[in-house]
Amino acid sequence: MKPLFSTLFLVSMFSFAGAQDGIITLDQIFRDNTYAIQYPGQSRWIDDGEGYTTLEPDMEYPGSKSIIRYNTKTGEKTTLVSAKSLIPDNETKPLSIHGYHWSADKNKLLIFTNSKRVWRRNTRGDYWVKDLETNELHQLGKSLPASSLMFAKFSPDNNRVAYVSHNNLFMEFLADHKITPLTTDGTDKVINGTFDWAYEEEFGCRDGFRWSPDGKKIAYWQLEATGIRDFLMINNTDSLYPFTIPIQYPKVGTTSSSSRVGVIQLDSKTSTWMKVNDDTRNNYIPRMDWAGNSEEIVLQQLNRHQNTNNVTICNTRTGQSKIVYTDKDPTWVDVVDDMRFLDSGKSFTWLSEKNGWNNLYRVSRDGQKEVMITPDNYDVVKIDLIDEKNGWVYYTASPENATQRYLYRVKIDGHQKVQRISPEGQKGTHQYDISPNGKWAFHTFSNAGTPPVTSLVSLPDHKVIKVITDNESALNKLKLLNLPPQEFFTITSQEGVTLDGFMIKPPNFDPGKKYPVLFHVYGEPAGQTVLDKWGGRRYLYHQLVAQHGYLVVSIDNRGTPAPKGREWRKSIYAKLGVISSSDQAGALKALLGKYPFIDESRVGIWGWSGGGSMTLNALFRYPDIYKMGISVAPVSNIMLYDNIYQERYCGLPSEKQEEYYNSSPVNFAKNLEGKLLLIHGTGDDNVHYQSAEVLINELIRQNKIFSFMSYPNRSHGIFEGENTSRHLYGTMLAFIKENL
Numbered sequence: 049m050k051p052l053f054s055t056l057f058l059v060s061m062f063s064f065a066g067a068q069d070g071i072i073t074l075d076q077i078f079r080d081n082t083y084a085i086q087y088p089g090q091s092r093w094i095d096d097g098e099g100y101t102t103l104e105p106d107m108e109y110p111g112s113k114s115i116i117r118y119n120t121k122t123g124e125k126t127t128l129v130s131a132k133s134l135i136p137d138n139e140t141k142p143l144s145i146h147g148y149h150w151s152a153d154k155n156k157l158l159i160f161t162n163s164k165r166v167w168r169r170n171t172r173g174d175y176w177v178k179d180l181e182t183n184e185l186h187q188l189g190k191s192l193p194a195s196s197l198m199f200a201k202f203s204p205d206n207n208r209v210a211y212v213s214h215n216n217l218f219m220e221f222l223a224d225h226k227i228t229p230l231t232t233d234g235t236d237k238v239i240n241g242t243f244d245w246a247y248e249e250e251f252g253c254r255d256g257f258r259w260s261p262d263g264k265k266i267a268y269w270q271l272e273a274t275g276i277r278d279f280l281m282i283n284n285t286d287s288l289y290p291f292t293i294p295i296q297y298p299k300v301g302t303t304s305s306s307s308r309v310g311v312i313q314l315d316s317k318t319s320t321w322m323k324v325n326d327d328t329r330n331n332y333i334p335r336m337d338w339a340g341n342s343e344e345i346v347l348q349q350l351n352r353h354q355n356t357n358n359v360t361i362c363n364t365r366t367g368q369s370k371i372v373y374t375d376k377d378p379t380w381v382d383v384v385d386d387m388r389f390l391d392s393g394k395s396f397t398w399l400s401e402k403n404g405w406n407n408l409y410r411v412s413r414d415g416q417k418e419v420m421i422t423p424d425n426y427d428v429v430k431i432d433l434i435d436e437k438n439g440w441v442y443y444t445a446s447p448e449n450a451t452q453r454y455l456y457r458v459k460i461d462g463h464q465k466v467q468r469i470s471p472e473g474q475k476g477t478h479q480y481d482i483s484p485n486g487k488w489a490f491h492t493f494s495n496a497g498t499p500p501v502t503s504l505v506s507l508p509d510h511k512v513i514k515v516i517t518d519n520e521s522a523l524n525k526l527k528l529l530n531l532p533p534q535e536f537f538t539i540t541s542q543e544g545v546t547l548d549g550f551m552i553k554p555p556n557f558d559p560g561k562k563y564p565v566l567f568h569v570y571g572e573p574a575g576q577t578v579l580d581k582w583g584g585r586r587y588l589y590h591q592l593v594a595q596h597g598y599l600v601v602s603i604d605n606r607g608t609p610a611p612k613g614r615e616w617r618k619s620i621y622a623k624l625g626v627i628s629s630s631d632q633a634g635a636l637k638a639l640l641g642k643y644p645f646i647d648e649s650r651v652g653i654w655g656w657s658g659g660g661s662m663t664l665n666a667l668f669r670y671p672d673i674y675k676m677g678i679s680v681a682p683v684s685n686i687m688l689y690d691n692i693y694q695e696r697y698c699g700l701p702s703e704k705q706e707e708y709y710n711s712s713p714v715n716f717a718k719n720l721e722g723k724l725l726l727i728h729g730t731g732d733d734n735v736h737y738q739s740a741e742v743l744i745n746e747l748i749r750q751n752k753i754f755s756f757m758s759y760p761n762r763s764h765g766i767f768e769g770e771n772t773s774r775h776l777y778g779t780m781l782a783f784i785k786e787n788l
Contacts, residue, residue, distance in 0.1 A: 070529055072592045074781065077585050078774035083525055085499050085584070088516045089113070090147065091490060094154055097483025103145060106131035112142040115157070120488050120504070123514060129157060129178060136176075136185060143176060151206040155180050156222070158202060158209065164195045167245060167733065171254055175200040175211065177222060188220055189213060191227060198242055199255040204263040212241035217257060217268060219314070230266065230312050231319075236296075239271040244296050244305050247271065249734065250692035251334040251383060262342040265364060266312045269336065275303040275329070279738075281731055285760045295733050298691045300708075301701040307333045309347060311364040322362040324349060324369050332692070334383045340393025340413075348383055354696045357381045359398075359415070373415035375400050377614075379621035380696045386431035389413075390460070397421070397434060397441075401614040408441060410462060419462040427611035429453060435486040436460065442469070442482055442507075450610040451536060451548055451580040452495075453477045457508065469508050477581035482507065490516070494582035496534035496550065499523055531591050532557065536580060539642070541634030545606060548578045549635065552590055552600040557645075564650030564788045565599040567636070569666070571608060571628040572658030573617065573697060578604040589777055596785065599646060601639070605631030622698050622707040624686075629665035636673060652788040654678035654780065657735060657764065664713035664724075664743070671721040676787045678780050680727045681735050681764055684714040684743035688736065717746045723787040724754040727776065729762030755783065 076082035089103035098120055103113040112131035118124065131142040147160035156179050163173030173195050175188040189197050192213045200211035210219045215234030220227045231240040240256070247253040257268035278294035298304050306328035310319040324347060325331045335348040339361050347360045347369075359373040375381050375398070382399075389396045390410065398409045398418075406427040411418040422428050426447035432455060433442040442457045454470040455478055470478045476495025483489065489507055494500040499519040503512045535551045554563065568590065570577045583590075590600040604610055605628045607620030620627045632653075640648050653674055655663045660682030667677040683689050686698060687708055695701075701708050709715055724747075728740035740758070747754055757779055759766050767773050 071595055072529060072588055074592070074774055074778050077588045077592065078777055079771070083522050083588060085519055085522055085582070086517045087500075088490065088502050090145075091481070092148070092150060093481075093483045094150060097485040097488050100483075101128060101150075103148075106142070108132060109142055113145055115145075115148065120483070120513075128180070133183065134159070134176075134178065134185065136187070146170065146173060149202070151202040152204060153206050156202065156206060158200055160200070162195050166198075166254075167248055169254070171242075172196055172198045175209070177209065179222075186222075186225060189218065189227065190225075192218070199257070201257075201259060203259055204261060208263075210257065210259065210266055212257070215239045215242065217241045217266065217312070219266075228317070230314075230317060231268075231270075237273045239269075239273060239305075241268045243269065244271055244273055244276070245733065246296075246298050246690050246692050247305070247307075247332075247334070250690060250696075251332070253334060258337055258345075260338055260342040260364075264314055265342065266314065267309060267336060267338065267345050267364070268312065269307060269309055269333065271305040271307050272328075273305045276305060277302065279733075279736060281733065281737070283731070283761055293731075297733075297736075300687050300689060300691050300694045302691060304329050304332070304352075304691060307331075309333060309336050309345065309362070311345065313365075320364060320367050322347065322364075322369055323367045324360055324362070335385070335387070337387075340389030340396075346387070346389075346396075348387070350381070350383070352695065353700065354380045354692075357383065359387075359396075361413075372413065373398065373411055375402065377401065377618070379618040386434070388434050388436075390434075390436055397431075399428065399431070401618075404614050406611070406614070408443065410460065421460060421462050421464070422458055423447075423464055423466060427613065429611050432480050433482040433484075433486060434460070435484075438486055440486060442480070442486070444478075444480070446611055449580070450604075450612050451550075451576075451578050453479070453581075455480055467508065469510055471510055475580070477579065488513075495580050496536070496583065496587070497526070497531065498582060499526070500582050529591075530555075532594065534583075534587070536578070539603070539635050539638050541631055541638055543630065543634050545631055545634065547603050547605060547631060547635050548610070549601060549603040549639075550578050552594045554594045554597050554599070559645050561645060562647040563597065563599045563645055564652065565601055565646050566593055566784060566788065567632070567651070567653040567666075568600065568602040568659070569632060569653055569655040569662040570657075570659040571605050571632065571655070571662040572624065573607055573609055573620075574658060576604050576608045576610055577602040577659075585773075593781065593784065596781070598784070598788070603632055603635045605629075605635075620697070622704055623711065624697050625661065625665045625711040625713060628662055629669050632662065632666055633670040633673060648673070650675060650788050652676035652678075652784060654680070655682075656680040657682070660727075660735075661713055665716075667722055667724060668713050668716035668719045671719050675722040676724075676784070677722060678725045678727065678783060680776075681729065681732055681766065682713070682726075682739065682743075683735050684739045684746075685712040687712065688739050688742065714743050714746050717743065717752065718750045720747065720750070720752045720754070723783075724752075725757065725780070725783045725787075726754060727757045727759070727766070727779070729759045729764065729766045731761035731768075732764045732766075734764035 091102045104116045106112045106114045109131045114131045115129040117126045117128045134142040143161045146163040149158045159176045163170035196213045198212040217230040234240045242256045243253040273296050276296045279297040281293040284290045309322045330352040332350040339346040349358045357375045358371045360369050362369040408421045409418045430444040440457045446452045458466045479492040481490040491505045492502045499522045502516045504514040540546045653666045660679040663677040663679040666674045730737045
């Protein structure tokens with residue numbers, strides 16, 4: 049393997065050289081946070097939107113925060129909960145607020161603190177209840193282990209709280225603090241009220257229970273993980289002897305957790321199980337909620353192929369179920385997060401791509417009638433608010449530019465007279481948190497190179513009432529650097545596919561010269577790289593690379609979730625690595641023909657996760673044009689990844705063996721000719737370190753020379769531990785300088 053002594057020398061050299069005026073340094077980005085962006089405190093709409101609460105620093109207790117209420121219209125400010133009032137008995141410091149939620153009557157406050165990470169997010173910790181009428185501050189679940197409570201929620205009558213601890217559900221009465229177990233069979237294999245790794249990662253499922261509207265029942269998921277093999281990660285550094293960390297991880301083609309939904313009658317503490325499908329292991333239940341009343345729940349159930357989504361309504365007393373609506377696609381269908389019952393439960397909203405675009409429909413409760421609400425010639429990206437009272441749906445879309453996002457509204461009744469709400473003059477990305485009454489919104493705007501500005505605006509006129517965070521300090525520092533713009537373009541590949549891209553040119557760019565180019569790629573259905581929005585530290589890093597004399601380019605290939613229609617997104621089914629890399633290579637060849645200032649002998653590419661896989665695909669499938677690549681945390685063989693994700697986009701391996709082979713970059717490693725740097729965290733619970741070692745073995749077998757950097761016990765994001773991000777990006781920069 050190639051020695052790294054020269055790499056380490058270059059990292060040190062760049063750190064020293066970066067102190068010049070007008071030059072971004074690695075230390076500024078990853079250690080000193082010189083260009084750090086400020087975001088508003090956790091804001092919560094109250095009183096239907098006529099007020100909101102937020103967290104603000106408390107001067108009396110430095111480092112602590114109070115909860116402040118603002119009158120939305122007048123701006124009148126009131127301290128609802130001071131930091132001082134959050135000091136527990138026999139303590140001297142206020143609780144650190146990691147999250148908070150109000151009871152329905154706004155007389156009680158639920159505070160999440162002392163939180164711990166579960167996979168990607170901090171979803172377990174301690175919960176306290178602050179009673180604003182009695183001023184009492186009480187910790188929930190005192191008899192349960194510290195930092196073990198999850199997803200605590202007030203009952204609709206404000207008198208109880210339910211939560212999960214160690215895979216069991218509990219209910220606690222606020223009057224006498226009596227704790228009642230609602231399930232008792234929870235183990236590491238029987239999971240009540242929350243989810244296993246795969247459900248969380250691939251369906252976004254974490255909170256696994258719902259109070260009924262009348263507060264008399266709780267509906268909850270139960271997953272049974274017997275049969276799922278543990279993947280063992282090894283920790284070599286945190287003790288004298290190594291130890292293993294088991295993770296329930298269903299690989300492609302292997303057994304899944306069984307899933308079912310039960311409803312607890314709180315008066316009797318008995319569960320009724322919904323009778324949905326006999327094969328609970330080869331069907332998924334990724335969404336569940338109450339069906340517009342307290343007697344029925346609605347489920348979304350996907351088959352193992354994930355190409356059929358059955359909307360099923362269940363009677364909570366008998367468990368009997370009925371499929372009322374089915375959405376199908378030859379490739380895959382997505383779960384719907386914007387299903388809401390209207391007309392006192394007579395109809396519901398539904399998002400589907402069945403007409404070629406992602407549209408919102410209004411469907412009768414029996415599924416027999418449906419009306420398209422949003423226009424049928426472009427994609428809805430996101431539903432921001434369904435305002436049934438006033439008859440509007442607010443949604444995010446971008447009909448003319450897939451790199452940008454704007455807010456629109458249309459009538460719920462399907463009369464498609466669309467109104468654009470976002471200002472015409474602000475090109476970029478608009479994001480909204482709209483009040484329940486539809487009169488106000490927290491609006492965040494940014495574009496490439498411009499940090500986000502968050503304001504309180506009135507709707508639908510979009511008048512700015514108050515600027516909440518302007519990030520003026522960061523913007524002024526960036527202006528001093530005189531950074532070149534991130535230029536957006538479209539390019540038509542040799543296959544005739546029009547693709548979006550961006551380019552950052554070096555300072556003092558001379559079109560008469562030849563420049564090396566570094567491509568940044570992701571290329572999978574989970575995200576776009578070509579977005580006209582603030583890009584954070586990665587944008588700054590790309591500017592740093594450009595300052596060292598490189599062009600930085602990114603292309604969004606087919607299969608990325610751009611609002612370009614169903615065919616764009618789903619053309620990659622069972623050909624993910626094949627079409628994606630073909631689009632990338634075709635775009636590169638077209639760019640070489642269009643821009644003579646690109647040095648075709650010095651073309652590099654880098655990416656992370658799916659982008660790491662795309663980097664391998666580029667180097668292995670098109671070795672004649674890519675001379676260097678940095679692959680971070682890649683899936684080298686898609687058979688090694690989890691079944692939910694990979695089977696969604698490639699089908700079942702028993703049916704598509706050839707497609708699985710062709711979509712796995714490791715099978716083409718023999719073609720490597722350029723320089724490769726492979727980076728992986730040994731504690732990656734998502735894309736396992738196994739993936740790196742499988743690739744390493746194949747590269748050794750093929751006698752291919754490459755560079756490798758492992759990060760002990762770091763997860764998929766490779767950020768844990770002191771100086772980790774600084775070191776990783778420094779290593780990357782050094783490899784770029786040495787090999788491109």
